[in-house]
Amino acid sequence: MKWQNGTRDDPVSCREKDRGKFEITARDGQARLGRLHTKHGIVDTPCLLPVINPNIRTIEPREMWDKYGIQALITNSYVIWKHDKLKDEAIKNGVHSLLDYPGMVMTDSGTFQSYVYGDVEVGVEEIVQFQKDIGVDVATMLDVFTRPDMKFSEVESAVMETLDRGQISIETSGDVMLNGPIQGGLFSDLRAISAKEMSKLEFNVHPIGGIVPIMEKQKYKDLAKIMLACKSNLAPNRPVHMFGCGHPMLFPMLIAMGADLFDSAAYVLFARDGRLLTPWGTEKIADIEEWPILMPSITHFSPSDVRKMNKEEKTILLSKYNLEVTLQEMSRCRQAVRDGTIWRLAERRSHEHPALREAFLWLTTNPSKMKMQPLILDEISASKETGKEKGRWEENWDWLVNSQLTPRGGGESWGGNDTLSRPHIDMAKRKILSRWLSRKSGDVVLFHGTSAPWRDKIGDLVERICWLDYELFIQTPIGIVPWGLEDLNPWAHIEGPSWLWDSKPDFNKVQNELEQYGIHNRKVIPVDISDTEDLHKRVFELLGIEPTERNPDDKKRSQIVDKLCVLCNVKQSEAISMCEDATFVMSRTGRIRNVFDSKGEHLFSPRLAEGGISLTVNGARKLHQLRNEKIPQGFSSSKLINHVGKGPAWIVVDDDAAPFVKDGRNVMHGFVIACDEWTRPGETVLVVNSSGELLAIGRSQSTPQEFATFTKGIAVKVREGCP
Secondary structure, eight states, X not given: OOEETTEEOOOOOOOGGGTTOEEEEEEETTEEEEEEEETTEEEEESEEEEEEBTTBOSSOHHHHHHTTOOOEEEEEHHHHHHSHHHHHHHHHHXXXXXXXXXXXXXXXXXHHHHHHHSOOSOOHHHHHHHHHHTTOSEEEOOOOOOOTTSOXXXXXXXXXXXXXXXXXXXXXXXXXXXXXXBOOTTOHHHHHHHHHHHHTSOOSBEEEOSOHHHHHTTOHHHHHHHHHHHHTTSOTTSOEEETTOOOGGGHHHHHHTTOOEEEESHHHHHHHTTEEEETTEEEEGGGOSSOSSXXXXXXXXXXXXXXTSOHHHHHHHHHHHHHHHHHHHHHHHHHHHHHTOHHHHHHHHHTTOHHXXXXXXXXXXXXXXXXXXXXXXXXXXXXXXXOOOOTTOOOOHHHHHTTOOOSOSSOEEOBTBGGGGOHHHHHHHHHHHHHOOOOOOSOEEEEESSOSOHHHHHHHHHHHHTTSSOEEEEEETTEEEEGGGTTOTTXXXXXXXXXXXXXXXXHHHHHHHHHHTTOOSOOEEEEEOSOOTTHHHHHHHHHTOOOOOOOTXXXXXXXXXHHHHHHHOBOHHHHHHHHXXXXXXXXXXSOEEEEEOTTOOXXXXXXXXXSOEEEOHHHHHHHHHHOXXXXXXXXXXXXXXXXXXXXXXXXXXXXXXXXXXXXXXXXXXXXXXXXXXXOOTTSEEEEEOTTOOEEEEEEEOSOHHHHHHOOSSEEEEEEXXXX
C-alpha cells in the first residue's frame, strides 16, 4: 500500500479464484501470520477490526484507512437494516460507500443485539441476504448467543439451532464470504462439538462467540478453556475470529493459541468512560499525571489538558489513543510470531493481571495435560443440567505442542518456571526422549556447573573418555541432555543469570529424567566442570582409568548418530552403520561442518546456529533407500513415540506438481495428497510422488491436518530438488 498526500491507495481485489482462501506465511507453533483473500484486498493477520457504529463515528473509517493503515473493519448489518436512511443508502450504494471505507468490511448479524436486548426482528435468511445485497466482504449468520449463566440443555439447544441455521445461511449467501460462529457457553464439550460440526460446513471464517460477558467479568481462565476447546477442533485452513475481544492485554495469549482476527468497540467505549487501554490493563485518565505510553494522538497534550476538554473532544482523543495502543500491541505480537517469541510475550503479559496469570497457569501447568478425547453428539446428554464438565475432558496440550518448530535459532531467555512449560521446549524434549537411545551399559557421568559451549571447556576430555562404557550427560536449567546433543537448542542457548548453572544436581530429579531416557538403575557420577584446572586428572582418578589417546572421530560419529536419530528419526543401528566409515570437515571452532561417506559423497551438514542437521541430496537418497514403511495414505497424525526410527516423514505430492518439486520448487498447498503420521512443522521431510520416488528434501511448514485442508500457501519449503 502507498500513501500520497495523506491518502492511502485503495486496495486491490484478490484473484477471483482465491476469494475466501486463507494462507499461512509464517508461524510460531499455533500462532500464525496469514493472508485472508477478499474482494476488497488481502488482509494480513492477525489484525484488529475496529467496530464502527454507522450512526456514531467517533473516528471516521476513512481516517482508519488513510492514517492508521487498518485493512479491515466490522459494522453491524442489523443496525443498518433497522434504520431506513442507512438501509436505503447501503442498498443503493453499498456498505463501503456508506462508511466511506475502501478496505474489507465485515458485518455482524444482530446476534449480539439479541443478547443485549433479548430478541431481534430479522430472520435468518433475511439478514444474510441483506448483507449480500449491500456488498459486504464477510457476512455473519444469525447464530444463537450462549450466555455463561445458561444451563447445559439451553446451551445444547442453542448449539444445535446454530448448526441448523448454518446450512440455511450458506445456501443464502451465494458467493459472499460467511462467518460461522462457534457457540457453547462454558461447556467445553459443547464448544468442541460446535467447532467440529461448523467446520464441516462451507464457512470462510469462524468467530468464537459468546465471550463478551466472560471478558467483562475478567474470567480469562474460562476464555482460555473456550479458546482451546474451539481452536483445537476447527478446520485449520479458516481464520479464527475472537468476537468482541479488543483489549490488547489478551492478544499475546490468544494469538499464541491460534487466534487470527479480533474486533471490538473497546477503544471507543473505554474512552467514553475516561479509561485508557494498555497492554497491562486499564488506566483512568482521572488518576494519572503522566501518559502510560506515549502515542502520536496525545503528544501535544498532558492528561491534565485532556481532563479539561469537553466530553466529545475528550472521547475522540482518547479513542484515538486507545486505538493506537491497541494497534501497537497487535504489531508487537506479529513481530513476536516472526521472531518465534510469541509464547514468551504471552508469559510476560500473564504477569500483568491476576486473572490473566490464572488463565496462563491453567494452560501451562495443569498436571493432567492429556489429549482431548473425541466427543460425538449423542454423548453430551451425560452431563445435562449439571453444569459440570465430563470427567474425560482434558485440555488438549498435545495440540499446542505438536505444532511447535524445533530446534530454533537464537537464545532461549530464562523466564523462571514458565520456561519449563513453553510448548516448543516440551516438543524438543518429546523428540529427544522418544528418539534417543542409550548405547552404553555403564554408569552415567553427569557434567555440571557451567554453561555452553561445553565443547570448548571439556571437548578434549570427552574425546578421551567417550570410548569407555559410560553414558555422558550435561546438566542444564531445563534438564539433562546427552553429550552427543550438547550444541542442540534449546539446551545449548539458555540466556539467564549465572546462578542457573551453579546449582548441584538434584539426584532424585536426575534419576527421574534418566528413566525417561530409558536408563534405569545406574550410578550417577557428578563432575563439576565450573573449574577446569586439573579437570582431566580429577576425572581420570574418579573413573579409575589411565590417560590414553583415542581417535577423535569416535566422538564426532557419536554426535552425528545422535542427531540423525533425534532430528531425522533414523533407527540407531542404521545411523551407526551410515557413520561407520564417515569422514569429517571441521570448522575453525572445532565443530563438524560436513560429513562424508567412505566414497567421498557429502551426506550431512550440521547447522552451527542451533545444532540441527541438514541433509544433502546424497544423504536424502540414503535415508530414502532405508525406508521400510509403505507409502503414506491420507493425513492422519499420531504420537512421535509410535514411529521411532522410521526415518524422515514422507510428503506425497500429485503428479502435476512432481516435475516442479523435483526441479527445486516449493510444495504448495493443494498439491499434497498424503503425509506420514509423524510429520511435524519445521522438521526435515522427503517429498515423493505417488510411486514413492524421491523428488526433493525440504522442511515441512504444516501439520497433517493443515496439509489436508489448506489450498493456498507453501506446504513444504524445498531445500533442494533430487533430479
